[in-house]
Amino acid sequence: MEMSGRTQKDLAELFGSRSRASEVLNKKRALTIEMIHKLHKEWDIPADCLIQPYHLVPKAA
Numbered sequence: 001m002e003m004s005g006r007t008q009k010d011l012a013e014l015f016g017s018r019s020r021a022s023e024v025l026n027k028k029r030a031l032t033i034e035m036i037h038k039l040h041k042e043w044d045i046p047a048d049c050l051i052q053p054y055h056l057v058p059k060a061a
Contacts (some may be wrong), residue, residue: 004043014038027057 001011012021015035023029031039036050 006043014042027054030054030056030058 001007006024008021009018011025012018013026015021015038024031024035031050036047039045039050040047048051
C-alpha cells in the first residue's frame with residue numbers, strides 16, 4: 001500500500017468497511033476470495049501474491 005500511495009481509508013472503501021480493513025491490516029482476519037478479487041481487479045495486485053498463506057494474530061481469550 002505504501003508503494004502505491006494508498007491508505008487504510010482507501011482499503012476500507014474497497015472492502016466497504018473500516019473495521020474489516022483494520023482487521024486485515026492487523027492480521028486479525030484473513031483475506032477472503034472476494035477481497036483478493038477486488039484487490040487484484042481494482043488495485044492491479046497480482047492474485048498470486050494475495051493468496052500466499054500468512055499467520056493471523058491469535059484472538060485474546
